Amino acid sequence: MISCNKQLRLYSVLIPARDEEESLPETLADIYSLFTAAGIPHEIVVIDDGSRDKTWQVLQNLKITSIPTLTPVQNPEPHGFGRAIIYGLDHSHGDAVVIMMADASDSPADAIKYWHLLNEGWDCVFGSRFIKGGKVINYPKVKLWVNRVANFLVRLGFRHGLNDTTNAFKAYRRTAVDGCRPLIAPHFNLTVEIPLKAIVRGFTWTVIPISWKNRKHGVAKLKIKEMGSRYFFICSYVWLEKYFSRGDYKHKGNNS
Numbered sequence: 001m002i003s004c005n006k007q008l009r010l011y012s013v014l015i016p017a018r019d020e021e022e023s024l025p026e027t028l029a030d031i032y033s034l035f036t037a038a039g040i041p042h043e044i045v046v047i048d049d050g051s052r053d054k055t056w057q058v059l060q061n062l063k064i065t066s067i068p069t070l071t072p073v074q075n076p077e078p079h080g081f082g083r084a085i086i087y088g089l090d091h092s093h094g095d096a097v098v099i100m101m102a103d104a105s106d107s108p109a110d111a112i113k114y115w116h117l118l119n120e121g122w123d124c125v126f127g128s129r130f131i132k133g134g135k136v137i138n139y140p141k142v143k144l145w146v147n148r149v150a151n152f153l154v155r156l157g158f159r160h161g162l163n164d165t166t167n168a169f170k171a172y173r174r175t176a177v178d179g180c181r182p183l184i185a186p187h188f189n190l191t192v193e194i195p196l197k198a199i200v201r202g203f204t205w206t207v208i209p210i211s212w213k214n215r216k217h218g219v220a221k222l223k224i225k226e227m228g229s230r231y232f233f234i235c236s237y238v239w240l241e242k243y244f245s246r247g248d249y250k251h252k253g254n255n256s
């Protein structure tokens with residue numbers, strides 16, 4: 001069901017980045033060129049989160065030389081993937097947002113499909129790498145296995161039918177993200193807090209197949225051992241809201 005037909009004005013691309021000096025030039029050039037060619041009004045908000053390499057200088061340079069829609073910001077301490085995204089949400093101006101990774105794992109062409117679906121009226125557009133048409137390239141084996149088990153358990157708990165909840169690469173109308181506040185996950189667990197809350201709170205959503213590729217530069221930072229309990233915590237919290245809050249936090253009516 002589609003709740004709103006209002007055309008969107010500006011697409012904010014939020015990219016949390018920590019020590020991504022090598023990946024960012026290519027990632028940002030790809031997004032900028034495809035979005036510009038598609039005529040999408042956008043801003044690219046890269047949130048530098050305490051990088052110890054030259055990420056910040058690289059961003060300043062790209063903004064001046066080649067990517068005018070880039071607006072880099074620095075997340076002050078305390079750091080954390082989730083905190084950086086929340087900082088980016090608070091410092092971006094679009095009425096639609098898409099969360100993408102700095103390591104070029106997400107496809108700008110998919111982000112463009114998200115934009116068009118948001119404009120058709122969906123509150124949220126999710127991608128799945130694990131439905132017909134979806135694709136993963138060089139996904140590390142253990143990580144893939146953990147991912148599939150985690151997504152199966154989330155699906156069991158929420159009965160929402162989505163099989164790629166944990167992937168951060170999703171797009172939202174601003175009204176939907178704001179309807180998920182207060183956002184409380186400080187780390188990678190924000191990647192499940194937003195979609196689960198949006199679903200539980202009654203925002204409309206749809207899914208398309210997407211592709212994902214492993215990074216070419218730098219190292220992956222998600223530590224499954226450290227994050228497991230945090231994912232469990234946030235899923236439990238939203239699960240309790242779903243079954244015991246008597247709809248107190250539900251999105252009421254069409255105010256998108």
Ligand SMILES: Nc1nc2c(ncn2[C@@H]2O[C@H](COP(=O)(O)OP(=O)(O)O)[C@@H](O)[C@H]2O)c(=O)[nH]1
Pocket residue numbers: 015016017018019020047048049079080081082084085100101102103215219220221222
């Ligand atoms: N703000 C912020 N971003 C981070 C942090 N760790 C990783 N990222 C970013 O999150 C995205 C995904 O990280 P990555 O290392 O590729 O994780 P993985 O591929 O899921 O293991 C990239 O854009 C990283 O730069 C962090 O501590 N703070």
Ligand SMILES: [Mg+2]
Pocket residue numbers: 101103105215220
């Ligand atoms: Mg990655």
